[in-house]
Amino acid sequence: xxxxEIKELLDAEVLVGHDQLDKEIKTAFxxxxxxxxxxxxxxxxxxxxxxxxxxxxxxxxxxxxxxxIMVRGKRPSPETLRLAEELLIPVLTTKYILFETxxxxxxxxxxxxxxxxxxxxxxx
Amino acid sequence: MAxxxxxxxxxxxxxxxxxxxxxxxxxxxxxxxxxxxxxxKALLKGMKISKEVVRRAALVTYESEIxxxxxxxSGKIVxxxxxxxxxxxxxxxxxxxxxIELAMQEGYSTATDRIREMGFGAGMGLCNIKNFSDFFRxxxxxxxxxxxxxxIRIDKDFDGI
Numbered sequence: 001x002x003x004x005e006i007k008e009l010l011d012a013e014v015l016v017g018h019d020q021l022d023k024e025i026k027t028a029f030x031x032x033x034x035x036x037x038x039x040x041x042x043x044x045x046x047x048x049x050x051x052x053x054x055x056x057x058x059x060x061x062x063x064x065x066x067x068x069i070m071v072r073g074k075r076p077s078p079e080t081l082r083l084a085e086e087l088l089i090p091v092l093t094t095k096y097i098l099f100e101t102x103x104x105x106x107x108x109x110x111x112x113x114x115x116x117x118x119x120x121x122x123x124x
Numbered sequence: 125m126a127x128x129x130x131x132x133x134x135x136x137x138x139x140x141x142x143x144x145x146x147x148x149x150x151x152x153x154x155x156x157x158x159x160x161x162x163x164x165k166a167l168l169k170g171m172k173i174s175k176e177v178v179r180r181a182a183l184v185t186y187e188s189e190i191x192x193x194x195x196x197x198s199g200k201i202v203x204x205x206x207x208x209x210x211x212x213x214x215x216x217x218x219x220x221x222x223x224i225e226l227a228m229q230e231g232y233s234t235a236t237d238r239i240r241e242m243g244f245g246a247g248m249g250l251c252n253i254k255n256f257s258d259f260f261r262x263x264x265x266x267x268x269x270x271x272x273x274x275x276i277r278i279d280k281d282f283d284g285i
Contacts, residue, residue: 034243038183039252043175055190055242058158062165062182064175087162 001025001108003067003090006046009104010094012069016081017090025066027113030102034059041065042113048101052076057083057091065089071098143171143205149189151196151218154242160201161186164212171205177278180256181210184274187249188214194239195219196269208279209258214272221264228254228262 004021007014014021029041030048034055041047043064049056052074060068067090070076075093076084084091094101145167147160165182185201192199196218204211221227228250235245254260259275 032243033246033248035187035246035248035252037243038187039248039255043179049243051243053242055154055158055244058162058186059243061158061162062186063179 001105001110003092005108006067006069006105006110007092009108010069010092010096010101012092012094015076015091015093016084017067017088017092020067020088020090023066023090025110028102028105028110029113030071030098038063040114040117045113046105046110048098048105050074050098052080054080054083056080057087057089060089061087067092069094069101071096071101141204141206143203145203147201147203149192149196149199149201149214149216151192151198151216154193154238157190157193157242158186159189161189164201164203167203168205168210173205173210173278177210177276180276181212183256184253184276185212185214187253188212188272188274190242190244191249191270191272192216192218194235194244199269206278208277210276210278212272212274212276214274215269216271217269220266220268221262221270222266224262224264 003023003025006025025046028046028048031037032050037059041063044066047060047065047068048071050072052070056068057080070093073095149160150156161182164185165178168178168181192214196216199216202213226232230251231247233245233247239245253274257274258277261273264270
């Protein structure tokens with residue numbers, strides 16, 4: 001799915017990255033704990049989160065996250081948005097809750113960046 | 125007090141570094157937290173090192189940087205790159221760690237609410253650092269500070285000795 005299709009599906013607003021909507025997305029990871037995102041999320045995945053502080057952007061930069069979807073209608077601070085613009089990481093916000101967001105994406109073929117934490121060596 | 129993973133000797137003492145740089149990290153504030161990690165990641169990306177090595181190096185740097193911002197007065201990250209490996213050292217002046225074994229346990233944390241608000245402080249930082257490094261060493265002195273050393277292999281055959 002492209003980020004543009006994801007935006008339509010989630011009735012999301014694009015806050016950063018209007019020029020990156022053609023990006024192709026295949027996998028996703030959802031969490032509010034950045035240490036878990038660091039441990040498990042894979043490069044090129046979509047990050048679903050309810051956190052909005054600048055560390056979400058830093059974490060995404062470290063992992064080469066393709067784009068961030070802020071769920072539950074969360075809106076990041078100007079500081080967070082500035083950092084996302086600087087590091088060229090798309091940020092979208094949707095009013096759907098995390099569960100619904102994940103379900104809608106899964107139904108369209110987006111899968112988790114891993115199925116279980118023990119189904120492969122998680123730490124690679 | 126020291127805890128080692130993977131080896132018991134200094135792996136790097138006899139090898140010439142091809143790149144070395146030190147980056148100061150401000151303690152007690154999150155204003156620039158992650159800035160050094162982004163810088164180091166960009167540097168490594170420009171060195172034709174595999175994406176996986178760059179990602180792991182950035183990850184352990186980032187968790188270390190968050191630790192310095194969270195717990196120390198001040199600190200620095202020292203990056204060293206040779207054809208065989210990337211070494212990252214996080215050296216801080218701060219309170220130190222009372223019980224390293226306990227601090228290494230997943231889920232154990234002394235984090236404040238402020239740290240938790242940022243999405244950290246769940247007792248995973250040091251575990252992540254250890255798990256994403258090929259070699260990891262931690263030493264700490266109470267009231268003085270903590271020293272982490274992480275080595276990530278570029279050359280798969282490099283055994284650290």
